[in-house]
Amino acid sequence: QKEVEQDPGPLSVPEGAIVSLNCTYSNSAFQYFMWYRQYSRKGPELLMYTYSSGNKEDGRFTAQVDKSSKYISLFIRDSQPSDSATYLCTNGGYQKVTFGTGTKLQVIP
Amino acid sequence: GAGVSQTPSNKVTEKGKYVELRCDPISGHTALYWYRQSLGQGPEFLIYFQGTGAADDSGLPNDRFFAVRPEGSVSTLKIQRTERGDSAVYLCASSSARGTETQYFGPGTRLLVL
Numbered sequence: 001q002k003e004v005e006q007d008p009g010p011l012s013v014p015e016g017a018i019v020s021l022n023c024t025y026s027n028s029a030f031q032y033f034m035w036y037r038q039y040s041r042k043g044p045e046l047l048m049y050t051y052s053s054g055n056k057e058d059g060r061f062t063a064q065v066d067k068s069s070k071y072i073s074l075f076i077r078d079s080q081p082s083d084s085a086t087y088l089c090t091n092g093g094y095q096k097v098t099f100g101t102g103t104k105l106q107v108i109p
Numbered sequence: 110g111a112g113v114s115q116t117p118s119n120k121v122t123e124k125g126k127y128v129e130l131r132c133d134p135i136s137g138h139t140a141l142y143w144y145r146q147s148l149g150q151g152p153e154f155l156i157y158f159q160g161t162g163a164a165d166d167s168g169l170p171n172d173r174f175f176a177v178r179p180e181g182s183v184s185t186l187k188i189q190r191t192e193r194g195d196s197a198v199y200l201c202a203s204s205s206a207r208g209t210e211t212q213y214f215g216p217g218t219r220l221l222v223l
Contacts, residue, residue: 004151006151088152097212098154099153
């Protein structure tokens, strides 16, 4: 079992929809989590990071961590075609970084 | 150029050949990482450098893979006796320090072993 698991999708939504992307993790030592966005044929770029349980909001994006259930979520409000990409969750901090498989999102105009 | 650069962008080689992949990190970044990304998968950690030394090479799959960073800046990932299973995108990232600092990724080198 990988330490970070993610549904690979693909996920297809109409423009303006709310998108929910989810990951689970198994290592209780993980305290720091990040979401990366990766466009086709590009390297990943950091979208958001969280250090504790609860929500963190940045514009249309909200990252949520539930440490009791080891569940990580990324919500995208008012999704745009430019949000079409692969979204990767990962642990961060001083442990070795483990990426999920990535969820491919397509937002249809 | 403020970002991480990687060369070549694409590399096609034959099974059994030797390849070198280069990474130029962001100037001043002491931490450098190599990852391998197969189609439909997330990046898989290979090795981490802090300065010139390999602080964690636990992700290297076998002894055909080796990486160096002799002056604490540019890094080269070397693959000997390439196999078809080595075909993947090799990503390099750098950060100002390990830990909570953001990793900045390069565009990757697409390696195809025929």
